[in-house]
Amino acid sequence: MNGERNLEVLLTEEQISKKVSFLGELISRDYAGAKELVLVAVLRGSVYFAVDLSRQLSIPFILDFIGISSYAGKTDPLGIVRITKDLDTNIARKNVLLVEDIVDTGLTLNYLLKNLRTRNPLSLRVCTFLDMPARRIVDVPVDYRGFEMPDVFVVGYGLDYQECYRNLKEIAVLK
Numbered sequence: 001m002n003g004e005r006n007l008e009v010l011l012t013e014e015q016i017s018k019k020v021s022f023l024g025e026l027i028s029r030d031y032a033g034a035k036e037l038v039l040v041a042v043l044r045g046s047v048y049f050a051v052d053l054s055r056q057l058s059i060p061f062i063l064d065f066i067g068i069s070s071y072a073g074k075t076d077p078l079g080i081v082r083i084t085k086d087l088d089t090n091i092a093r094k095n096v097l098l099v100e101d102i103v104d105t106g107l108t109l110n111y112l113l114k115n116l117r118t119r120n121p122l123s124l125r126v127c128t129f130l131d132m133p134a135r136r137i138v139d140v141p142v143d144y145r146g147f148e149m150p151d152v153f154v155v156g157y158g159l160d161y162q163e164c165y166r167n168l169k170e171i172a173v174l175k
Contacts, residue, residue, distance in 0.1 A: 011171035024056020036094040041068040045101030048158035106138035
């Protein structure tokens with residue numbers, strides 16, 4: 001990819017694979033015997049993580065997607081959140097695991113959680129690939145966390161900069 005020399009790798013493909021496998025085992029154990037688990041992947045960034053995570057689950061589940069817009073192509077959140085693609089699955093009385101690529105300020109996640117709670121799920125938990133607590137503005141629950149990250153702008157494994165770099169197999173800082 002053009003510009004790869006401007007990337008500093010923070011997480012390798014191997015580190016990511018091991019962590020996703022670990023999270024899959026943990027979630028499978030925690031939801032063993034639970035009825036109707038719905039994985040809700042937040043488009044677009046979490047797609048790579050959600051698919052890899054779902055392959056590690058040893059329990060039945062439904063996979064659905066919700067699209068949300070909060071960054072409008074910028075690197076800093078504007079505080080404006082809107083749903084661009086809603087769920088196809090009725091989550092009432094079902095266990096829901098919201099799968100995020102990154103939780104930083106908490107504003108987007110807070111909005112999503114409030115919205116999904118109005119749909120009366122049996123349970124609602126959060127699994128994020130990356131967590132940046134140093135950037136938190138709103139306190140939000142994170143039940144499953146891949147990696148805690150410093151306050152840097154990262155790309156790869158679904159995370160983008162102006163829609164580029166999502167396909168990187170690692171997590172990197174764009175210099």
